[in-house]
Structures are given as C-alpha cells and as structure tokens.
Amino acid sequence: MAKKENQGGSRNRIKAISTMFTIVDGLRELETAGVSELADHLDMPSSTVHIYLKTLEEEGFVLNDDGQYRSSLRFLELGGDIRQRMSIFRTVRPQVDELSAQTNEVANLGIEEDGKRVLLYTSEPSEGVFDNSPVGQYTHMHWTALGKALLAQLPDQRIHDIVDRHGLPEATDRTITDRETLFERIETIRDRGFSIEDEERRRGIKALAVPIQYDSNPSPPAAVSISGPKRRIGEESYDGLLDAIKNAVNVSELRYKHYQ
Structure with a gap:
C-alpha cells in the first residue's frame, strides 16, 4: 500500500x-x-x-x-458508543432481529455516511450463510442492495457528487461501473420501492433491501436488507422475503416516529 x-x-x-x-x-x-x-x-x-x-x-x-x-478494542468502544447514541439503531435493531429469525437469513441495517454504506447492525440466524461482513464496515454504495437503497433516497446531485468522489470501482464482473446504468437502476428502485444485489459485491451472495422512509429527514438515509446464498434468494422467493422486509421497515418507521 x-x-x-x-x-x-x-x-x-x-x-x-x-x-x-x-x-x-x-x-x-x-x-x-x-x-x-x-x-x-x-x-x-x-x-x-x-x-x-x-x-x-x-x-x-x-x-x-x-x-x-x-x-x-478501544476502537470498538468508540464505535459502539457512537452507535448506541443513534436513535435509528436503537429503534430498528429489534425489527432486524425479528426479520432474521423469520426468514432464517442474515438481516442488516445500513446507513449512509460520507458517501459510503455503513453496516450499522447485523443479525445472523443459526443456519444463515454469512459473508463475514463486520459491523461498521464501509463499502461503496453501488456494490450492495443496502447501498443502492440508500442512494435512491438522495437527490440526484448528491449521487453525482458521491460518484465524482468515490468512483464506481468493480467488485465483481456484475458490479455497476458506469453512471448511466447506476441512475437507471436508482430510478427503478425509486419506482418499485426495493433494491436487489445480485453477486455485485461477492460471488454467490444476493440481497434485497427496502429504504426506511422518515416523515422528516433528521437522520442519514437508512435501509434494511436480508442477504444470503443466491440459491435461496431467487426470484421465486422475492415476494415472501420482500413482504417480511417491508413489514420490518413499516414497524421501524412507526417506532422511529414515536421514538423522537
């Protein structure tokens, strides 16, 4: 390096x-x-x-x-203290745990910070397939379902600024690497209300994510996802999995509204 x-x-x-x-x-x-x-x-x-x-x-x-x-582990102490002070973490964590137990897949809470996707919390079932993504991990937004769900909540100019700063590097041969395709994907996410990650960050791993919508915007964009092996998160299972994620998000939005 x-x-x-x-x-x-x-x-x-x-x-x-x-x-x-x-x-x-x-x-x-x-x-x-x-x-x-x-x-x-x-x-x-x-x-x-x-x-x-x-x-x-x-x-x-x-x-x-x-x-x-x-x-x-002093770094863990600092990060843990910062996370514990975030109302979005305290509010959504129970729903992420419930989502993981219900779907038997890894469930995640992510937020945007400094133009990157931050994995704020992960809940892993006993039989889930993990990709060893540590809590607190920063990744490029366009690599993941969480990141794309976060981008879809931002103004277009902010997205351009993020791409200008961080680029669109390739993680696998399925990663989005051009701006036009990224914006087309973001428009699709905005229209249908969820995002898909199809081996774009790691081979064999798929994910579905749904944005958390606030009545106001006091916090950075947030989203909830599930991730797992491609053989289990196929198109035939989208409806059931998306219903579970959307339910977790709806409950989180209500809890967040009354938490403030």
Missing part, C-alpha cells in the same frame, strides 16, 4: 493526524505487524512508524506483543 496523498485537501490539513490514520489503516490491513513490516507496507520510514506506534500504544489504541503490534 502506498502512502496516502493529499488529493486536493485543505491547506488546514494536519499532516501528523493524517499520518496517524494512515498507520492505523495499515495496521488494520495487516492485522499484526512489526515496525519494519508496517513501514515497508506503507512505504514510510521505520523511525516514523515506530514513534506513532509507541504513541498509539501509550494511549491504549495499539497493543504490543513482543514487537508485534495490533489494534486494540
């Missing part, structure tokens, strides 16, 4: 903070690493990497096991 460049960034950018997060991201990619290994991975001087790692260790965000560094 090459060093991050300041692509048209602000003149007020603090280089030390940028370097710190580059090192944090690099350590996450490697899972565990010594100073030299991480420095080579990031194409940075070992002395610089060592200073930052020692500082992160002293602050409790990195652990050092005989010279092998790894991220600590």
